[in-house]
Amino acid sequence: MxxxxxxxxxxxxxxxxxxxxxxxxxxxxxxxxxxxxxxxxxxxxxxxxxxxxxxxxxxxxxxxxxxxxxxxxxxxxxxxxxxxxxxxxxxxxxxxxxxxxxxxxxxxxxxxxxxxxxxxxxxxxxxxxxxxxxxxxxxxxxxxxxxxxxxxxxxxxxxxxxxxxxxxxxxxxxARRDAEENQRQLEAAQAETERLLEEARQTKDDLRLINRVLRHDIKNSIMVIESRAEFLGDDLEDAATTGAVDDRAGEFLDTIVAQAEEIEREVERTGAVIETITDEDPDLQPTDLGAAIESQVATLRDSFDVEARVEGLERVADGDGGPSVLANQVLPDVLGNVLTNAVVHHGGDDPTVEVRVAADEETVTVSIADDGQGIPDERKSQVFHRGESSGDGGFGLFFVDRMMQQYGGNVRVEDADLGGAAFVFEFQRAE
Structure with missing residues (x-):
């Protein structure tokens, strides 16, 4: 071997x-x-x-x-x-x-x-x-x-x-610290998931409200256009036979044009609302707060024939009017909702509404007060919850709160010197 x-x-x-x-x-x-x-x-x-x-x-x-x-x-x-x-x-x-x-x-x-x-x-x-x-x-x-x-x-x-x-x-x-950190991360993820779900539910409800408002307002405008168009159609048939045209034809044409323009404005406004709600970084622009206040106060006087006064606006206005705040074209509706509520939910015969404006270098404060029955302390935070509305087709108070959050401001309820409630808005002042 x-x-x-x-x-x-x-x-x-x-x-x-x-x-x-x-x-x-x-x-x-x-x-x-x-x-x-x-x-x-x-x-x-x-x-x-x-x-x-x-x-x-x-x-x-x-x-x-x-x-x-x-x-x-x-x-x-x-x-x-x-x-x-x-x-x-x-x-x-x-x-x-x-x-x-x-x-x-x-x-x-x-x-x-x-x-x-x-x-x-x-x-x-x-x-x-x-x-x-x-x-x-x-x-x-x-x-x-x-x-x-x-x-x-x-x-x-x-x-x-x-x-x-x-x-x-x-x-x-x-290992214990890692487990605690994992638990904290899990809890944070769960909280973030809950927050996102709540935002999704909130956005869904907001969009439902917008849909209701949009359908109501546009439907009303379309009904007016249809009725005026039918009248004009009948008048044109009569004119073809008799040669006579109703004296109101021009007025009805103006109404049709005005309602069409209102529908256009409503669509633009709704688009701005949706953008403000859904966009994490909404397109906010310097907006004339003084013009929005004056237009809504004038509408309130014409619609309800009530006493409504504005104080302090001239002291905070700049050379071009204003003051300018960060907002968008929905700002008049935000203010108009609260002004309308001050009258609709007043509970008396002769409402008085007072708008006070004050400003500093960074913020502009607007207080809308009335002499109504007021709001109890336990409901002051609840009025901004879903279900509170200014009436048919109106934006809810919770939507007012949402819009103010998107504007980077806030709104709260206080007791008014007039005896009723005072809604206090704080806006970011635009540079």
């Missing part, structure tokens, strides 16, 4: 320091074994020497037995050290303590002998005493060194275990 060669091994896979590392790892145990072999050699030499010089057999055998026992103990210590799981430093520690123990014990006995010699006393069997002291000291050193090395190893293992436990605690703490 031939010898197989492993083809998967390359010169790079061979560790050149492998044999050296092996020798270094075994050197401590070899030292202890060499110590035991040296003691065994001395024991054998001493036994042979005593056999030649002494006439008795038992004492030399006893001395040889002691030396042999000590030698075997050291040899066992060396073999144990070679097979132990101690690392290199710990093995060297045991070897050094073993040699040191033998040296210390031997040194003590040798010093004692020298003292005895200096005192003039005879020393018998000095070699036996010395190698016995060396063997006993070596075995004692091996025991002490082994125990100390084990103690150091156990301490290191305990420290490693403590470090592992600390790392495990830190990992558990990080």
């Amino acid at each position: 031939g010898t197989g060669v492993e083809t998967g091994t390359s010169p790079d896979d061979i560790d050149p320091e492998g044999p050296v590392r092996t020798i270094r790892a075994r050197s401590p145990s070899l030292i202890v074994i060499a110590f035991g072999l040296g003691l065994l050699t001395m024991t054998t030499w001493n036994f042979l020497r005593e056999q030649q010089t002494l006439s008795v057999d038992l004492p030399p055998l006893a001395a040889a037995g002691i030396g042999l026992s000590l030698s075997v103990g050291l040899l066992y210590a060396g073999v144990w050290l070679a097979r132990s799981d101690l690392d290199s430093d710990e093995r060297w520690l045991v070897a050094r303590v073993t040699v040191a123990g033998g040296a210390v014990f031997t040194g003590i006995i040798l010093l004692t002998m020298l003292i005895r010699v200096a005192e003039g006393r005879a020393i018998a069997e000095a070699p036996f005493v010395l190698f016995t002291a060396a063997g006993g000291g070596g075995i004692a050193g091996s025991l002490v060194g082994g125990l100390y090395a084990r103690a150091r190893r156990d301490a290191r293992v305990a420290e490693f275990a403590r470090a592992e436990a600390e790392q495990a605690r830190e990992r558990a703490e990080r």
Whole structure:
């Protein structure tokens, strides 16, 4: 049979320091074994020497037995050290303590002998005493060194275990923090989802309101156009027969044109409302707040024949009228809704409405107050909820609040000095 060669091994896979590392790892145990072999050699030499010089057999055998026992103990210590799981430093520690123990014990006995010699006393069997002291000291050193090395190893293992436990605690703490962070993110995501759902529901309701308002107003205008167009159609048929044209034909034509223009304005206004509601960044422009107030107050006077006065507008107006605030073309309807409510929900026979305007560098405040029955404190925030409306085709108060939010302002209800309610608007002043 031939010898197989492993083809998967390359010169790079061979560790050149492998044999050296092996020798270094075994050197401590070899030292202890060499110590035991040296003691065994001395024991054998001493036994042979005593056999030649002494006439008795038992004492030399006893001395040889002691030396042999000590030698075997050291040899066992060396073999144990070679097979132990101690690392290199710990093995060297045991070897050094073993040699040191033998040296210390031997040194003590040798010093004692020298003292005895200096005192003039005879020393018998000095070699036996010395190698016995060396063997006993070596075995004692091996025991002490082994125990100390084990103690150091156990301490290191305990420290490693403590470090592992600390790392495990830190990992558990990080996991706990991560879990808390994930929980916070989940709660934030849930809150954001709820907010988006609420915005979707709110936008849906707003669009339903816009649809109702748009259908109501445009339907009314179309009915007027249809009735006037039918009249003109009949009048034209009569004119074809009689040659006479009704005197109201021109008025009806003007009405048709006016209603068509009103439908156009209504469509534009509805488009602005939808854009303001649905756009996260609505197209707000500097809008003449003074013109919107004056037009709506004039409409209120003409429609209801009530006393309505405006205070402070002339003090805050700029050279081109104003003041200018951030809004859009729906602003007159926002104000008109509250002005109409002040009369419709007044509860008395002779309503009085007062509009006050004040301004600073950043905001313009408009207060619309009446002398009606007022609004209880527990309902002051509820009036802006869905369901509050100014009447057929009117924008709800909740829509007024929505529009003010989109304008970057706000609206609230207070008690009026006139005795009723005061709706206070705060607009952002346009630059």
